[in-house]
Amino acid sequence: MPVIEIQRVPGLPKQRMEVLAGTKFSEWIETAGVHSDVRAIINGRELQDDDDVDFTINADDRIIIFDQPKNGGLAKTLLNPLEHFNPIKFTQKVMGSFMQQPNAGGAAGQSKTSPNNSLKGQTNIARNGEARPDNYGLIRAYPDLIQQAIFEYVNNKKEVTQFMNFGLGKYDISQVRYSETNVGSMAGASYTIYQPGDVIATVYEGYEFDDVDGQEVPGKNEDTGVPIETATATTMISGNYAGGQIAVKIVKQAEFDYFMGLTFPHAVSFVLNITYPVPGGTKTEDVTLFANLISAVQTDDGAVVSPTFYYTFTFDSINGSSASYITTATINTTKFILNDNAALIVGPFFSPIDSDQLWVHTSSGLGGNSETNWQLQIWKVDAENNQIPGTTQTFTYRQTTPHDSTSETFYRTDKITPAAGRGRYSLSFHRTDNSSDASKLEVEEVHAVNIRTNVSHANDTTAIIKVRATENSTGRELKYNAMINRYTISYSLTTQSVDYTLRPSRRFADAVAHTWLVMGGQPESNIDLYGLYQIQAEIDAIDPRLGRFDYTFDDEDVSLGARLQTICDAASVTAFWDDGVMSFVRDKKRITPATVFNRNNTVEAGYSLSYDMTLPGGFDGVEVQYRNPSTNKQDFIRYRISNGAIVSGAPVKAKKFEMMYVRDAFQANERALRECKRLIYSRMAMSITALADGEWVGVGDMVQIVDTYDTNQQSGYIVSRIGNVFETSERINFSGSMFVVVTDYLGTPTARYPAQPLPDTAFGFSAAIPNIELNIYDGMNVQSPSRYFIASSEELDATQWEITDKTPGTDGTTALTVREYSDLIYS
Structure with a gap:
C-alpha cells in the first residue's frame, strides 16, 4: 500500500498516512489538510x-510532503471545515502553489527574491533558505x-510586533x-533598530495555531441534542471497566471509521447494556454515559489468511445519571452505540511547536448588559498528538460590558504558562x-510563544x-521600508593601507x-587596492556620481568574482x-599607447580582423535600465543614432x-551616451598572438x-641614432605627411613626432624626438631593440586598439583580443 509522509514541523516525526493504490x-x-505552498518529493x-x-x-510509490510554508504567507491557508463544502476553492489554492510565480528581480544573473531587487510589488517577506541581504551604497530596503x-490585545487595541532583518x-x-x-506619524507605531552586536532585551517568538481562524464558540442554547455522528455495533466482543476507564471491543465495521480518525481526547456519549446489583437481585438496562474518547485502536486475531479485525475504544472522565452503576456492573455484549456529542466544543487545536506560553486571543461581541462565559481546557500532547496523562488544566473566563444599551466588541489576550511546562x-x-445576537464569542487566534532574553545578532542589522492594527484590517501586504x-x-x-574603520559609503571601491576582504575573507595581497583607489580618485575628480554603487546581493550562489564585476x-x-592578483581598469580616454605590436613581437597564428559595415550588431541605439x-x-x-548623430528617443533595436x-540618472545617462559613441566609433575587432611583450x-x-x-603602416627597429637622425632596419617609403612613434628601452611608446626622409638613404628618418634611452640590438646584451612605427596621422589613429581579453599561453605567447579605440568615444 502506498505510504505518504507529511513533515509539518521541522524536527518532529513525520505523519504517516496510508492511501489506496489508484488514488x-x-x-x-x-x-x-496542508498549506498552499507544500513541497512534494515523489520517489526521491x-x-x-x-x-x-x-x-x-x-x-510502491513513496511520497514525502513538506508542509512548511516558506513564502512568508502566514495568512490562514489551511483547509478549514467550511471548505469541505467547496473543494474547488482549496484545489485552486493547491494548484496555485505548484505554479511558479514570476520573478521580478531586476539584475542579470540574480535569481533570488529579495524585495530590494524587485521591480514590482515590493513587500516584506520571509525568505527561508535564501541568503541574507548583503546591501551596499544607499538603497531603499524592504x-x-x-x-x-x-x-496581543491591550486595552481593547490590537498591537502587532514585527521582527525584521535589513x-x-x-x-x-x-x-x-x-x-x-513615515512610521513615526502612524498612531501607536514605533520602531527600534538593532545594529550588529546590540542586545535585544526580550524577544517573543510566536507561532500561530494554523487551525485557529476566528471560530465562533456556540452557546449552550445551540445544542440540538442530535449527535454529529452515530454508529451502532453489529457485533460487540467485550466491555470492561477498570481504573475509571471503560474499554469496548467490537468487530471492525465501516460505521465506526469516523471515530477512528478523531483527535483525542474527544467528548462523546455512548449507550451500553449493563447488569448491576440492586436490593433483592440484579437489574439489566440500557444506560447512556458521557465521557472522553481517549483511544481507538485496530487489532486482528492473528490469522494469516482472512484475519478478523477489531476496533477497541477506550473512554475516561465518565459521567451521566447511570455512571455510578458502572463500577459494579457487568457490561453485556448486546448493545454498543457511539455518538459524537461535541457540537458545542470548539477544538481541539494543536500547537505547531514546543513553547513556554500560550497566548489566547478572543473577541466578545456584546450588546447592552450582556456577557460571555467560557472554559478553556488545555493538555500536553506527544509527537503523535496523544494526550500526556496528568497535564490537563481548565481555565474559566468571563467578559462583561459596561454599556447598558450600546454594542461593542471586546478583544482580549489571555497569557497562559502551563503547569506541565514547555511542550x-x-x-x-x-x-x-x-x-445570542448580542452575545457572541469568537476565538481569534492562538499563539505558541517562546520567550528569549538578551538576544544578539553579531552580523546583522x-x-x-x-x-x-485597525479593527477591520483588509490584510494587505506588508510594505515597511x-x-x-x-x-x-x-x-x-x-x-x-586598509582603513578598517566602518563608515557609510556609496563608493564602488x-x-x-x-x-x-570582509565578506569574502580574502587576503590583501591578492587584490590591487592601490590601483583600485587610484581609479576611484580619478572618478571623484570628474564627478563622484560616476563612481557609486547601490545594490543588494541576495543570492549566495553568485561567486565573489562575479560580485566584484557587478560592483x-x-x-x-x-x-x-x-x-594571481585581482586587478582593475577603467573605461576611459588613453593619452599614449601602452606599447606597439608589429611583426617583430607577434606571430601569424591566431590573427583575425573583423569590421562591421553598419552599426555593430545591427543596433541603432542604446537602452540603459x-x-x-x-x-x-x-x-x-x-538614445538612438540617426545619420551618425546621437538623439534622445527609443531606438528600433537597442543595445x-x-x-x-x-x-x-546622471550615472546612467553618461553610460548610455558613451555606449552610443562606441557603436559609432568602434566597429573593428582583432585577435593577435603576441610574444613576450604581451x-x-x-x-x-x-x-x-x-x-x-x-603598406602605408611601416615598422621595424632602430639600428642607431645620431642626434635627430635614426637608422632603421627596414626601408621607409614616404608619402605625404608622416609621423613616427618610437619605443624606449622599457618598450614605452613616445608621442607622435613629424618624420622627414634622409637625403642619402631610404633606411632611416629624421625626427625631433627627445633624448630617450633606446635599446640598440647587439646580439648579446641587447636582443630586444627599440621599435619604430611610421605612418600618416590618420593611419596612426587607425592602429589604436583597446585590449578586451588577455590569455597567456603555455609557450610564452599571449593571445590578445582587441577592439577599435577612438578618443571620440570619450569626448
Missing part, C-alpha cells in the same frame, strides 16, 4: 512547477521577516516608512452560557516594529574592498585576474544594459598594432 494525487492532496524527485499533479499513486508577526553588516538607517507613510499543547473551548546606507571599510592612498560595472570598471531613486522602480535612458545597481600589457590598455598587410 489520484490531486484528489488526495485536496483533502489532506521533487515535484516541479510544470509537473502534472493529476497522476495516479501506485502501490527588510525580510525573520519570524511570524505576534500580536541584512548583513551595519547601516545608517533613515526614513523608516510603511509604503510612503506542545492542545486546546478546546466550551461556552458555559447561552449565545535587525528591527522591531510595533504598530496598532527604509533608506539604508552600508558601513564599509576603505583604503588610504597616502599610507597605502569601498564596496569592492569590503566585499573582497565595478557601475563605475565602468573591469575587474580581472592578472598573475537603472533604478529610479524616487520611485525605487526601474527607469530607462534611451540593452541592465544596471539596476545604478540609482542615479605579458606586460593588461585588459583595458590602449596599444598600437601595425597592420602588416597595409
Whole structure:
C-alpha cells in the first residue's frame, strides 16, 4: 500500500498516512489538510512547477510532503471545515502553489527574491533558505521577516510586533516608512533598530495555531441534542471497566471509521447494556454515559489468511445519571452505540511547536448588559498528538460590558504558562452560557510563544516594529521600508593601507574592498587596492556620481568574482585576474599607447580582423535600465543614432544594459551616451598572438598594432641614432605627411613626432624626438631593440586598439583580443 509522509514541523516525526493504490494525487492532496505552498518529493524527485499533479499513486510509490510554508504567507491557508463544502476553492489554492510565480528581480544573473531587487510589488517577506541581504551604497530596503508577526490585545487595541532583518553588516538607517507613510506619524507605531552586536532585551517568538481562524464558540442554547455522528455495533466482543476507564471491543465495521480518525481526547456519549446489583437481585438496562474518547485502536486475531479485525475504544472522565452503576456492573455484549456529542466544543487545536506560553486571543461581541462565559481546557500532547496523562488544566473566563444599551466588541489576550511546562499543547473551548445576537464569542487566534532574553545578532542589522492594527484590517501586504546606507571599510592612498574603520559609503571601491576582504575573507595581497583607489580618485575628480554603487546581493550562489564585476560595472570598471592578483581598469580616454605590436613581437597564428559595415550588431541605439531613486522602480535612458548623430528617443533595436545597481540618472545617462559613441566609433575587432611583450600589457590598455598587410603602416627597429637622425632596419617609403612613434628601452611608446626622409638613404628618418634611452640590438646584451612605427596621422589613429581579453599561453605567447579605440568615444 502506498505510504505518504507529511513533515509539518521541522524536527518532529513525520505523519504517516496510508492511501489506496489508484488514488489520484490531486484528489488526495485536496483533502489532506496542508498549506498552499507544500513541497512534494515523489520517489526521491521533487515535484516541479510544470509537473502534472493529476497522476495516479501506485502501490510502491513513496511520497514525502513538506508542509512548511516558506513564502512568508502566514495568512490562514489551511483547509478549514467550511471548505469541505467547496473543494474547488482549496484545489485552486493547491494548484496555485505548484505554479511558479514570476520573478521580478531586476539584475542579470540574480535569481533570488529579495524585495530590494524587485521591480514590482515590493513587500516584506520571509525568505527561508535564501541568503541574507548583503546591501551596499544607499538603497531603499524592504527588510525580510525573520519570524511570524505576534500580536496581543491591550486595552481593547490590537498591537502587532514585527521582527525584521535589513541584512548583513551595519547601516545608517533613515526614513523608516510603511509604503510612503513615515512610521513615526502612524498612531501607536514605533520602531527600534538593532545594529550588529546590540542586545535585544526580550524577544517573543510566536507561532500561530494554523487551525485557529476566528471560530465562533456556540452557546449552550445551540445544542440540538442530535449527535454529529452515530454508529451502532453489529457485533460487540467485550466491555470492561477498570481504573475509571471503560474499554469496548467490537468487530471492525465501516460505521465506526469516523471515530477512528478523531483527535483525542474527544467528548462523546455512548449507550451500553449493563447488569448491576440492586436490593433483592440484579437489574439489566440500557444506560447512556458521557465521557472522553481517549483511544481507538485496530487489532486482528492473528490469522494469516482472512484475519478478523477489531476496533477497541477506550473512554475516561465518565459521567451521566447511570455512571455510578458502572463500577459494579457487568457490561453485556448486546448493545454498543457511539455518538459524537461535541457540537458545542470548539477544538481541539494543536500547537505547531514546543513553547513556554500560550497566548489566547478572543473577541466578545456584546450588546447592552450582556456577557460571555467560557472554559478553556488545555493538555500536553506527544509527537503523535496523544494526550500526556496528568497535564490537563481548565481555565474559566468571563467578559462583561459596561454599556447598558450600546454594542461593542471586546478583544482580549489571555497569557497562559502551563503547569506541565514547555511542550506542545492542545486546546478546546466550551461556552458555559447561552449565545445570542448580542452575545457572541469568537476565538481569534492562538499563539505558541517562546520567550528569549538578551538576544544578539553579531552580523546583522535587525528591527522591531510595533504598530496598532485597525479593527477591520483588509490584510494587505506588508510594505515597511527604509533608506539604508552600508558601513564599509576603505583604503588610504597616502599610507597605502586598509582603513578598517566602518563608515557609510556609496563608493564602488569601498564596496569592492569590503566585499573582497570582509565578506569574502580574502587576503590583501591578492587584490590591487592601490590601483583600485587610484581609479576611484580619478572618478571623484570628474564627478563622484560616476563612481557609486547601490545594490543588494541576495543570492549566495553568485561567486565573489562575479560580485566584484557587478560592483565595478557601475563605475565602468573591469575587474580581472592578472598573475594571481585581482586587478582593475577603467573605461576611459588613453593619452599614449601602452606599447606597439608589429611583426617583430607577434606571430601569424591566431590573427583575425573583423569590421562591421553598419552599426555593430545591427543596433541603432542604446537602452540603459537603472533604478529610479524616487520611485525605487526601474527607469530607462534611451538614445538612438540617426545619420551618425546621437538623439534622445527609443531606438528600433537597442543595445540593452541592465544596471539596476545604478540609482542615479546622471550615472546612467553618461553610460548610455558613451555606449552610443562606441557603436559609432568602434566597429573593428582583432585577435593577435603576441610574444613576450604581451605579458606586460593588461585588459583595458590602449596599444598600437601595425597592420602588416597595409603598406602605408611601416615598422621595424632602430639600428642607431645620431642626434635627430635614426637608422632603421627596414626601408621607409614616404608619402605625404608622416609621423613616427618610437619605443624606449622599457618598450614605452613616445608621442607622435613629424618624420622627414634622409637625403642619402631610404633606411632611416629624421625626427625631433627627445633624448630617450633606446635599446640598440647587439646580439648579446641587447636582443630586444627599440621599435619604430611610421605612418600618416590618420593611419596612426587607425592602429589604436583597446585590449578586451588577455590569455597567456603555455609557450610564452599571449593571445590578445582587441577592439577599435577612438578618443571620440570619450569626448
